[in-house]
Amino acid sequence: MARLMTNLYDVSKCTACRGCLVACKDSNQLPAVMEPFKGNYATHEDTNGNTYTLIRFIEHEDPVDGVRWNFLKYQCMHCLDAECMKVCPKKAYRKTEWGATIHDEDKCIGCQYCTYACPFGIPKYRTRTDTVTKCTLCYERVEEGLKPACVRTCPSGALTFGYRDELLQQAEARVKFLRANGFPRATIYGKLELGSGTNKIYVLTDTPDKFNLPVDPKVSANTWVWQDWIKPYAGWLIPVALGASAVSFVTNRLINKGDDHAKGGHE
Amino acid sequence: MSPAFGRGVMTNHIVDLKNTDVALIMGSNAAENHPITMKWLGEAKRVRGAKIIHVDPRYTRTSVISDLYAPMRSGTDIAFLGGMINYIIQNNLYHKEYVLAYTNASYLIADGYDFKDGLFSGYDAAKRTYDNKTWDYQYEADGTTVLKDPTLTNPRCAFQLMAKHFSRYDIDSVCKITGTPKNKYLEVLKLYTSTGAPNKCGTIMYAMGITQHTVGSQNVKSFANVQLLLGNMGRPGGGVNALRGENNVQGATDMALLFHIIPGYIDSPMNNAANKDLVSYLKAVTPGAAKLPAANMDEFRAAVAAGIPNSGYKVNTSKWVVSLLKSWWGDACTKNNDFAFHYMPKRDAAKNYSHIAMFEAMYKKEIDGLFVMGSNPVVGGPNANKEQTAMCNLKWLVSVDLWLNETAEFWTYEGWERPEKNGKVEQRNPKNIDTEVFFLPACAVYEKEGTAAQTGRWVQYRWKGAEPVGESKSDLWIVDELAKGIKKLYANSTLPQDEPLKNMTWGYGHGEEPEPIAVGLELSGFTVADKKPIASGFGSLKDDGSTACGNWVYCGQMATKPDGSLLYKPMNRDNKDNSKTGLGLYSNWGWAWPVNRRIVYNRCSVQPDGVTAWPGDDARVLIKWDATKVSDPLKPEVVGSWVGDDVCDCVKTAPPDKAVPFLMRPEGTGCFFAAKASFKEGPFPEHYEPWESPQKNLMNKQEFNPAIKVWEPEKQGKVEEYPFVGTTYRVVEHWQTGALTRNLPWLAELMPNMFVEISEELGRLRKIENGDNVIVSTTRGDIEAVACVTKRIKPYIVDGKEVHMVGALWQYGFKGYATGDPANRLTPHVGDANTMIPEYKAWLCDIRRA
């Protein structure tokens, strides 16, 4: 394997300007998805077929730190040992030499098996193409020697792109600095998660749960996937489930949760 | 800022933020509204271990990146900063050598000056104005030399008077007013005042949260006093840094898009005896010149050459004014016709022409037509209901914009929809609106070329990136056509009052598209005889008609290349840092006014002797005195010059004891005590409550600023009816009134609806849950919005009582993809006593579930 290349996202530098979101939409020519504002700056409830990356806005309050407002850019983590690749019946996923997980829409039949296999629930169904879609790590740009669109746009320097080993070193140094400067629980995320790590490295100012990230995605994947992903997407899982005999446990689950159909996937 | 330092500008620049030790961000949500500042503050944090303090009514995206956040009730900045001034003085934390050498701390103040019960000497309650006669210095028998006390112990010296004035601002009193928890306030005081150490520099960054108040100018003056005490002015990593509300606001003020000045910050002439001819006008606008016996220009010129005491560098005003007249009227401006001074429009001395005043006049049917360019008052104007009503009285309206915004469509049914019936708010029926509206499509910034002056005074040229869409045109094209059309209309007139138009010079290029570089040449200035640019700067301007210059502060931005073509310095694009110690001056990137000086008042970056760095701070020296250097080879007899990475902000060949640090001030120093006409409401800042406030003034007996004009006394909301503090602000996703961004789907989807933010406590009080629709009301109107109930806002404990705040975005309107009610339907028609900037940030309201 060639040297891995990835994004480093340092939340301590992110101002949640969401320039990266717009750059992503521009670069991938994705249409706007209007959802009403419901009381959180994030507006969108989750990534969707036309929105590959989002910023989470999470408020915390405790007696020691007072109020904290945590931002998290989230998108495909490009896991090095990617679950989506293993479960896809059509082998629509592949890994580039440098670590990006690419999804081929031409092969995809829209069964969304990857969606619930993914420890982060990232691939999303898109009606207009009848496929799932997700962040591509801008592999076409990268292979032309450019940076991913989000990295190129980030004004605060929260996003950088480079060799994973070098970025990991930077991340370690940064975590050390943060721990000594008011963030005792600062940590790296993505180095060893899921065993071999992900091809997106996060520097977090607090423990992963404070960013709504699975603390140990490998262990908690099952419950997490079930509770947070199958349920809301039950609506469009029905035809899938009926067609794919390999997933009989999904149908069982759906029958029990039939009343949730109305909540179907949003795009 | 001008009364304190001599210029009203951001003193340092954006890149310079990286040199700071402590940044105090107050009245600004820089992370949202000036995202790029975060890059440089981030560098200061990483490289220097700098700390960031954020003081704001709300915990915002800026608070997130700060090391210390302190809440403060909107409209109580002077109490907060007055307490800091007091803390610095009481604890001896000020930078002593700096204060003594570079400020007016030692100046003795006239005996008549006094302060009692919240009023300075000379108040006229009936007129709500001051006679500022006593706000002056004590002079020696000659009447011009100011008496001083270098020991700073005389009770009448500016320093002691300031100490006494602010002694009332003790920590407990301050926290009672501001609602800041005492421990947080103390933390802020300790951290920020640590920059009083000679080897430390602290920067203050502020924006509209400071200026959009009835005491906006005095808020800024409080910053100035803090920074002068701590010795933070004129040094890298320091300064009072006004972050402009949008790009080219600096350029707009430079070019006098204000009612009271002409280009280059010179007071505009009025229709009174003091302005009857050029010499009288020059006497009025040149500091110290009022009593000169000069009867004509020759005598005035001689007096200027001889030197006018207490005038400062503005002694040269006549050169700037005559060169300006020459650039406007060319051959028709001569020595024999008073340099065409009589052509200049004179404003009515008794009238105010600010935004609020203009709409009040329109409301009274005193204005027939309105040209709106790059502005959207139906969303952005204060008391927007009234302003929209006022526009119905216009005969015609021209709107120049990228989209048909709310102002262009103020007359539509959509534009008059309101969330509920309210007898107190005027309604209009589109059927009965007779205003004729013309819409001129403008092209976007990327579809035209020209310069913009950003917040740090850098003038940068921008090239066209794409062709304009459809029939849209650049602003320059629109103004050019308009001017040419008007000139044609008057070409054959023989009436004397039409001469100013007929004789006005106009000609920017030859093709259909006017050439920005031709405008640049006029602004930069040229010698009339050969039309060659004056590359050496405003020092070469003359008041005899031999030079023309459209704006003296821009003088020197154009030079001649060896091949004879024009070198327009705003086009410079060298991104190498020219400073030897890595200060990030980037002097060959664009061009900064004045004369490409990147940090103004930089004389203060060295000790008074001009050669020694402040102890432990060698790296931040910008200029030094070199006693052996000859700066001008043509004048080898003049030995000694200031040298360094930045352009010195003093006379280049003036030795250290003569090179004053604040040369635009008559005093030559930074001013704690703002003498004479500096401010309408007094020489020192004093806390007054906002015009509408939930709280009695605990500091003195005046409720609100005694010098502001009250336009609509009947519209003053009372706390019994409107118990909550309202404030307005922006989010990064939308730009100003949203006309640009709410029409772009990718930005509209990020912030699709108008929302207001309230605390969880207020939510419980009014039974409002996150995401509920709510109605917010003031005496001026009502709006509907989505509630964002958040932990990031907390009630303030003010004098033992809970005070709640409703924060509203002001960027929504009824056009575009992202829509909502304009928050400015709630804000009052009342403004700062000096600048008339509207009070957008503190007013009273009520909120309930829709």
Ligand code: SF4
């Ligand atoms: S562009 Fe950078 S700073 Fe802005 S939201 Fe994205 S990661 Fe954060």
